[in-house]
Amino acid sequence: MPSARSDVDPFIVMDVMREANRLEAAGRSIMHLEVGQPGAPAPQAVRRAGSKALDAGALAYTDALGLPSLRARIARYYGEHHQVDVDPARVVVTGGSSAAFILTFLACFDAGDKVGLPEPGYPAYRNTLRALGCDPVGIAVGPETDWALTPELIERTEAKHGKLNGVLVASPSNPTGAMLSDPQMRALGESCEEAGRWFLSDEIYHRITYGAVDVTALDAGDDAIVINSFSKYYCMTGWRLGWTIVPERLVRPIERLAQNLFISPPTLSQIAAERAFDETSALDENVAVYAQNRDLLLRELPKAGIADFAPADGAFYLYADVSKLTDDSASFCTTMLHEAGVAATPGADFDPTGGHQYVRFSFAGQTADMAEAAHRIQKWLTP
Ligand SMILES: Cc1ncc(COP(=O)(O)O)c(C=O)c1O
Known part of the structure; x- marks a missing residue:
């Protein structure tokens, strides 16, 4: 029998993608607004550095915490982008932010510990915590709370469920795109420090913003745990590289x-990723x-009756x-x-309780595909 802990929910977006790919392979034209996958490749300088390292020969294991030069470069980024001093010794390079979640959850929480997660939120937080024997506690956020945890x-939540051993926020959030301001981030960091809760901040969508400032939880103090990745802004999803900044004692x-779990993060990706920080103009x-x-989507989707967005x-x-079109967004998506x-x-991928009223559209692809998708949805919903 498979273990009870392996009985986690599927990552629904991956199931949608599989079905979309199946239809495509059968000759259908499909617009992919399901997955959070940047349309562009990694910057050319990164790819060149990768090819050069590959041609040079052996790619050995690195330190488990990552290449010292990459750890130093990541620390420098916090000075450049956030004006925050980070000791490279606190930087841990990981196999994507996904591996950073496993490492930080294991380092912070014991089996049975309760971890507060804003809902809607990225489903893997909940499912990874469950697989590790922890108890994720959803905290509903929505239009009435400005989509922010406070x-x-x-x-x-603690009055109802008992003490939380930690909370995890994401700013910008997946799926809502909501962002925490500096005072909101500090208030959360301070309240966690006072209450002896771990405060984890997923900052994977930093630098992908439309006017608002991407605040790091490191502003709230050295006790925050920050998780980030080369996957999104740096367009390196398949390179499987991320990082976490942790307090010294962790x-x-x-x-x-x-x-023990990973030996080291991927060496080729580490060598190449060092170049990514200097490619910000591209x-x-x-x-x-x-x-x-x-x-484009904010302008065109309302013409199809989809007008209410986070x-x-x-x-x-x-x-x-x-909710004006369906009370079951899963079958709505399948039919669409x-x-x-x-x-x-x-x-429902992001919020098992209220998510059946919502659909997430990813606009990471090409503009022409967004236009075509909006046109198809308009024709479908308002024939
Ligand atoms: C909020 C959030 N965190 C983490 C991840 C995982 O990213 P990766 O493991 O590629 O760094 C994703 C991927 O979509 C995400 O949306």
Whole structure:
């Protein structure tokens, strides 16, 4: 029998993508607005550095915490982009942010510990915590709370569920794009520090913003745990590389875990990724495309009766309330995929309680595809 802990929910977006790919392979034209996958490749300098390292020969294991030069470069980024001093010794390079979640969850939480997660939120937080024997506690955020977690909401949750051992926020959030301001981030960090809760901040969508400032939880103090990745802004999803900044007392426990679980992050990706931080002008051009895509969908989807969106201040998603069209967004998405040839993700992936009223559209692809998708949805819903 498979273990009880392996009985986690599927990552629905991956199931949608599989079905979309199956239809495509059978000759259908499908617009992919389901997956959070940047349309552009990694910057050319990164790819060149990767080819050069490949040609040079052996790619050995690195330190479990990552290449010292990459750790130093990541630390320098915090000075450059956030004016925050980070000791490279606190930087841990990981196999994508996904591996950073496993390492930080294991280092912070014991089996049975409760971890507060804003809902809607990225489903893997909940499913990974469950697989590790922890107890994820959803904290509903929505239009009435400005889509933001607050110390008051945490206290209300604790009054109902008991003490939380930690909370995890994402800003910009997937799926809502909502962002925490500096005072909101500080208030959360301070309340967690006072209450002895771990405070984890997923900052994977930093630098993909449309006017608002991407605040790091490191502003709230050295006790916050920050998780980030080369996947999104840097367009390196398949390179499987991310990082976490952790308080000093977690470095050695995480090193021991990383040695045993992963040995080291991918060497080729580490060598190449060092170049990514200097490619911001090319990468910002991708963000300009996302901004165009966002404007296009915000203009065109209302013509099809989809007009109520979460903030989308950052990241590349529109989280749309479709309650006027359906009370079951999963079957709505399946029908839209089969009849209109547009793939999008049902909200239940992000919020098992209220998500059946929502659909997430990813606008990370090409602008022409967004225009075609909007046109197909208009024809489908208002024939
Ligand atoms: C909010 C969020 N965090 C983490 C990840 C995982 O990214 P990766 O493991 O590629 O760094 C994703 C991927 O979509 C995401 O949306």
